[in-house]
Amino acid sequence: MDNRTKLTFMLIVGWALCMVFAVIGFFVYIQLGDGDATSSGEAQSVSTPLPANAVHVEIYSSNTKQDWMNQIIETFNAEKHVVDDNVIVVTVKHVGSGSSMNAILDDEAKPVVWSPGSDLWVTNINQAWKDRTGQEIISDECPATLRLPLAIAMWKPMAEALGWPNKPVGWDDLAKLANDPDGWAMYGHPEWGQFKFGHPHPEHSNSGMLSIVAEVYSAAQLTEGLTVDIVKSKPVVESLGAIEQQVFHYGKKDTDILRKMTNRGPQYLHAVTSYESNVIKWNRDNADQLRFPFVAIYPDDGTFWVENPYCILDKADWVDDTQKKGAVQFRDYLLAEEQQKLAIDWGLRPADLGILLHAPIDIEHGAVPSITPNEVPHLAYPSNEIVGHIIDTWHQVKKKATIIMLMDTSGSMQGAKIKQAVEGAAVFFEQMDPNDEVYLVTFSNTVIESPNSGKVGQVGESLRLSLDGLFAEGGTALYQAIIKSLERAEQLKTEDEANGEKRTYGIVVLSDGQDSIDGGPSWNDVLSSLPSGDEASDVKLYTVAYGDDADTDILATLANRTNGKIFTGDVENITDVYFLISSEF
Structure with missing residues (x-):
């Protein structure tokens, strides 16, 4: 081979390698850069190939610290730390605190380390594990990795009308605003109408759970010492109800709600509970799309400075001694000052409050760095018993839902498809409040509403019988079913409003x-029948693309135009999908 031929060969090989690395790099970028969990309910993960004899430390970590964790893990793995002469490889799945706890308890997830949003979840999982096995799953201390204030993310002009950033604002102020029939007129802005609020579902989300606990503390004028009597007292129930009746959107994550607010603007929702770090990230990543910036309101009557604890599941039978050692090494690395300082670059406050803050934790990005636990006290985490009663009270006062369940029973649904879809729908009904209303509508060649429809507490058993009797045959009258269901939902909404009842649809x-x-009907007929989506009180469509042949584009359009959400499902995971959908109500 002459020199020119060698040179040509080397250039070709070099070009090919560049293309390979570019593809790999693009894949890694996609894995690390997507900040939202998939709608099908799968945890987001950062995958690292495992060398032979590697000590694998898998972490289930709350979504809020995703960017920082990805950065630290990438650096740690590149440095090739060793335990017992074997390389430690750390991988992470970014998850919701509540859903990951349930996955661990249900034997569906077996991480070595669990890092939920707050210490409250550690208490919950230890109690549940002890009830089942006689011992806690976590016996060692779970040190804080961060100190993130739970805040109220609000459009800047609205927050300024309340006095931000100089005047203290609390949950009691929001309760008064929610209770006032003139709404924002009390602050000189009648054009903004009634206060419209959102927060994640407290049984699925850390920020959602802490939101309602903070609301209860505020109503009781306490920062610790909640009792059952206090939680069930009239002032607390009324104050919690005043705020929750103005909630127009739940969901699995606060960032899902922030995305809806970004897409629809200030008229859709006025505020959502979120973390200061999410406010910062949202302003930085979405500045061009936002009508106004978001700012973080720190309730002056107290908030949660969540720890994002690092918990080694040392009593789990799937975690061996070498993995425990590897997890300890990564824990010490994560808590070292160098890595703690890196957290600030992502808008996260370090666990060590003595480390000086800098941009982007500043006014420009919607944060007030001078606010610390000295100015806004940390609320005490209540016991499992008290949390249970708070959830009960929330169910009592929350805005109830009216849901139309559209079930495809066409011939293509034969076999396992229809059987598993029925089981998934049954799980969905079990998650509903007894005073929620459910209307079962099936469609094949025709569209039929089950007579066993109404309040879940009254029709639950007969509704299950209706589900069990379904079988697949005929064509797919999808468009007609959607149009008829929209008409039915609007009819029910009109009747409820005439009776002075507030519900979500x-x-x-x-x-x-x-x-x-x-x-x-044509597709254009369907589009013409959809609500505008500009109002948070409009009917929302939550669509499930079931199997490979589903028309995903159409189902995505239905969800996106109505501020709902599309999910993908199959016979293996459809029950989990329906469980996720329940978090929207």
Whole structure:
């Protein structure tokens, strides 16, 4: 081979390698850069190939610290730390605190380390594990990795109307605003109408759970010492109800709600409970899309400075001694001053409050760095018993839901598809409040509403019988089913409003194919029947693309235009998908 041929060969090989690394780099970028959990309910993960004999330390970590954790893990793995002569490889899945706890308890997840949003979840999982096995799953201390204040993310002009950043604002101020029939007129802005609020579902989300606990503390004018009598007292119930009746959007994560607010603007929702770090990240990443910036309001009557504890599941039978040692090494690395300082770059406050803060934790990005636990006290975590009663009270006062369940029973749903879809729908009904209303509508060649519809507490058993009797045959009248369900939802909404009842309205659509009815409504007819989506009180569509043949584009359009959400499901995970959808109500 002459020199020119060698040179040509080397250039070709070099070009090919560059292309390979570019593809790999793009894949890694996609893995690390997507900040939202998949709608199908899978945890986001950063995968690292495991060398032979590697000590694998898998971490389930709360979503809020995703960027920082990815950065630290990448550096740690590149440095090739060793335990017992074997390389430690750390991987992470970014998850919700509540959903990951349930996955561990249900034997569906087996991490070595669990890092939920707050210490409250550690108490919960230890109690649940002890109830089942006689011992706690975590016996060692769970040190804090961060100190993140739970805040109220609000559009800047609205926060300024309340006095931000100079005047203290608390949950009691929001309760008064929510209770006032003139709404924002009490602050000189009648054009903003009634206060509209959102927070994640407290049984699925750390920030959602802490939101309602903080609301209870504020109503009781306490920062610790909640009792059952206090939680059930009239002032607490009324104050919690005043705020919760103005909630127009729940969901699995606060960032899902922030995204809806970004897409729809200030008229959709006025505020959502979130972490200071999410406010900072949102302003930085979405500045071009935001009508106004978000700012963080730190309730002056107290908030949670969440720890994001690092917990080694040392009593789990799937964690061996070498993995424990590897987890300790990574813990010490994570808590070292160098890594703690890196957290600030992502808008996260370090666990060591003595480390000086800098941008982006500043006014420009919607944060007030001078606010510390000295100015806004840390609320005490209540016991499991008290949390249970708070959840009960929340169910009592929250805005109830009216849900139309659209179930595809066309011929393509035969076999395992229809069987598993029925089981998933049954799980969904079990998650509903007894005073929620559910209307079962099936569609094949025609669209039929089950007579066993109404309040879940009254029709639950008969509704299950209706589900058990379903079988698959015929075509797919998808468009007609959607149009009829929208008309039915609007009818129910009009009746409720006439009776002075506030509810949320949703249509859950499961389909495994495309509309196949000749002479029926067109896609344009469906689009014309959809609500505008500009109002948070509008009917929302939550769609499930069931299997590979589902028309994902159409189902995504239905969800996105109505501020709902699309999920993907199959016979293996459809029950989990329906469970996730329940977090929207």
